[in-house]
Each structure stands twice: as structure tokens, then as C-alpha cells.
Amino acid sequence: MVQGRIRELREASKLTQGALGEKLNISQQAISRIERDVHCMSIEQLLILAAYFKVTTDYILGRELAGIKDSSKVAMSVSRDNIKFMKVLEDLNPDQKELVWVLADKMLEQKKQ
Numbered sequence: 001m002v003q004g005r006i007r008e009l010r011e012a013s014k015l016t017q018g019a020l021g022e023k024l025n026i027s028q029q030a031i032s033r034i035e036r037d038v039h040c041m042s043i044e045q046l047l048i049l050a051a052y053f054k055v056t057t058d059y060i061l062g063r064e065l066a067g068i069k070d071s072s073k074v075a076m077s078v079s080r081d082n083i084k085f086m087k088v089l090e091d092l093n094p095d096q097k098e099l100v101w102v103l104a105d106k107m108l109e110q111k112k113q
Helices: 002-012 017-024 028-035 043-053 080-090 094-112
Strands: none
Touching: 002 028, 002 043, 017 028, 017 043, 043 080
16 A cells, blocks of 8 residues: 555656655665565655655555645654754753753744844
């Protein structure tokens, strides 16, 4: 099911396997293996695909019948930078995470001024 959805989305967007691979930073061969269900994609790749195609991850995974085409209805659009930031946060201890939140709040306050 997954491979069919990815191929369907890719073809509807008139993308080649190579072009989609570039967007995910993987090879055309890897896209081919994912579409043939020979290789599983990573969670990061799944999130990037869902954000790119403006569908839910459940749709790609075959758990929903219809994709969501309206980007305002997508729960979370995830960019590569967001994913990288989330991975960095996972490695921090609680005190370091608190410091990040304090700094982020200060930056947001400055931006409003």
C-alpha cells in the first residue's frame, strides 16, 4: 500500500523518481526500492514526503483513504531544518532544553518589538 501511495503522489506531481529522490536527498534507486516495497523509508523521509505532498503520514502509510490537499489542514509541515532541530533537542539534557526555550522566548520577544 505505501509504495502505491508514494508512486501515485509522485506521478500526480509529474515527478520522476530521480527528482523526488533529490527532494529527499536520496538516490533514484532508493525511491525505486521504496516504491517496489524492497526498502523501508525512514521516519524523516516519511515526514518530508508528507509535508512536500501536503498529505498526512497516515495517507502515505495507507491508513487513510483520501489525502489532504489543503495545506492548512495538515497538522504539521515539517522542513529539513525542523527535523534537524528536533534531533538536536532530543540529545540535550533537561537543563539545556530549558535554556533553548528561554533563548527562543527572548528572540520572539525581540522580534515583536
